[in-house]
Amino acid sequence: MRPAIDGVELAVPAPGRNLPPRAFTSPAVFDAEQRAIFARSWVHVADLVDLPSPGSYVAAKIGRTPVLVLRDRKTGELRAFLNACRHRGAQLLDGKGTCDKQIKCPYHAWSYGHDGALVGVPYREEFDGDIAAMGLVPVRVGTVGPLVFACLDPAAPELAAWVGQLPAALELAGAASWALGYELAYELEANWKLFVENANDGYHIQFVHDLLTDLLAPDSGETTLEAHGAYTVARINPAYVPPERDPGEAKIRFGCIFPNLIPVLSPSDLTYIRVDPVAHDRLRLFVRSYDHPEFANLRELRKLAFERTADQDIAVVERTMRGLHAEGLPPGVHSSRLEERIGHIERLWADAMLREYGPTNKRLLAVAGA
Numbered sequence: 100m101r102p103a104i105d106g107v108e109l110a111v112p113a114p115g116r117n118l119p120p121r122a123f124t125s126p127a128v129f130d131a132e133q134r135a136i137f138a139r140s141w142v143h144v145a146d147l148v149d150l151p152s153p154g155s156y157v158a159a160k161i162g163r164t165p166v167l168v169l170r171d172r173k174t175g176e177l178r179a180f181l182n183a184c185r186h187r188g189a190q191l192l193d194g195k196g197t198c199d200k201q202i203k204c205p206y207h208a209w210s211y212g213h214d215g216a217l218v219g220v221p222y223r224e225e226f227d228g229d230i231a232a233m234g235l236v237p238v239r240v241g242t243v244g245p246l247v248f249a250c251l252d253p254a255a256p257e258l259a260a261w262v263g264q265l266p267a268a269l270e271l272a273g274a275a276s277w278a279l280g281y282e283l284a285y286e287l288e289a290n291w292k293l294f295v296e297n298a299n300d301g302y303h304i305q306f307v308h309d310l311l312t313d314l315l316a317p318d319s320g321e322t323t324l325e326a327h328g329a330y331t332v333a334r335i336n337p338a339y340v341p342p343e344r345d346p347g348e349a350k351i352r353f354g355c356i357f358p359n360l361i362p363v364l365s366p367s368d369l370t371y372i373r374v375d376p377v378a379h380d381r382l383r384l385f386v387r388s389y390d391h392p393e394f395a396n397l398r399e400l401r402k403l404a405f406e407r408t409a410d411q412d413i414a415v416v417e418r419t420m421r422g423l424h425a426e427g428l429p430p431g432v433h434s435s436r437l438e439e440r441i442g443h444i445e446r447l448w449a450d451a452m453l454r455e456y457g458p459t460n461k462r463l464l465a466v467a468g469a
C-alpha cells in the first residue's frame with residue numbers, strides 16, 4: 100500500500116500535476132510536516148542585526164519548535180539551542196534582547212551558561228541520579244550574508260549546500276553591509292505552502308500585480324532549480340533603470356529556499372518574506388528589507404510598493420485556501436514554464452515526506468536493524 104497521511108497519498112506528483120487539496124487543509128498533514136520538513140531543514144530564524152553584541156539573543160521558531168539563538172558572551176560565537184528547559188520543558192527566553200551571563204528558567208530557576216551547560220539547580224541534592232549533563236539541547240546555526248539559519252537535524256546537509264547560489268548572489272551585491280530599511284508582519288488564513296507557492300508562481304503576476312507587471316521585463320525570467328530551492332532571475336524594465344546604469348545588468352532575483360524563505364534581491368534591496376507555519380490553515384509572514392545605500396532614499400516608496408503587492412498576494416492566497424476546502428475538488432495542475440518552481444517545491448515536499456514516512460525510511464530501517 101502507498102503511504103498516506105489523512106488520505107493524502109505521499110507520492111511525487113506527476114509532471115504538471117499538483118498536490119491534492121487535502122495536503123493544504125489537513126491538520127494531520129500539517130503535524131507530519133513538522134517532523135519531516137521543518138525538523139529536517141535549515142530554516143531562517145533571525146538576522147545578524149538581531150544579534151549585534153555578546154549576550155544578544157533572539158527567541159525564534161523552526162516550524163512549531165521554539166529555539167533560541169545567542170551570541171556567546173565569552174567567545175562572540177553564534178550558538179543555538181532548543182528554547183526549552185531540561186527540567187520540565189518551560190520556554191526559557193522570549194522576544195529578543197540581551198541576556199545575563201546565565202540563562203535562568205523563569206519556572207524553577209535552573210540556569211544555563213551560554214555554552215548550554217547546566218550551571219545552577221536550586222535544591223540540587225533533592226534530585227535523584229546525575230543531572231549534570233542536562234544542558235540545553237544544541238541546534239545547528241549558520242549565516243548567509245545578513246541572514247541566520249538554524250537546523251534541528253544533525254544529519255541534514257551543511258548550510259552551504261542547502262542555500263545553493265544565494266550566498267554568492269548576496270556577496271556579489273554586497274548585501275551583508277546594507278542597512279535595515281523596514282520590517283513588516285502579516286497573519287493570514289491559509290496553509291503555509293500556499294504562500295510559498297504563490298511567491299514562486301510567475302503566472303499570476305500580470306493578472307494580480309500592477310506594479311510588478313510594470314517592473315519586470317516580459318518573458319525575461321530564467322529559472323534555476325536547486326537541491327533545496329529554486330530561483331528566477333528576470334530583467335528590470337529599462338524604464339525603471341537609472342540612466343547611468345546598464346539596463347542589461349539590472350536584474351531581480353526571486354525564489355525560495357525550501358521550505359519557507361522567499362529572498363528577493365534587486366540592485367536596490369534585499370527583501371525577504373519568511374512564511375511561518377502556525378496551523379494547517381494559518382500562517383504568519385515576517386518581512387524585512389535591506390537597502391543599498393544609493394537607494395536608501397527610495398525606502399518609503401519601496402515599502403508602499405511592497406505593501407500594495409503583498410495585499411494583492413494575500414487576497415489570492417486566502418481565496419485559494421477557501422477554494423481548496425471544497426470536498427471533492429481534484430488536484431490542480433501547473434504550467435511547466437510559468438509555474439516551474441511550484442512543481443519543484445512540491446517535489447521537494449513529497450521527497451521530504453517520503454523520506455520520513457515512506458516505506459524506505461532509512462531511519463526507521465536502521466532502528467529496526469534492517
Ligand code: FES
Nearest residue numbers: 184186187204207
Ligand atoms: S521548567 Fe525550568 S526550572 Fe523547572
Ligand SMILES: [Fe+2]
Nearest residue numbers: 297298308412
Ligand atoms: Fe504575487
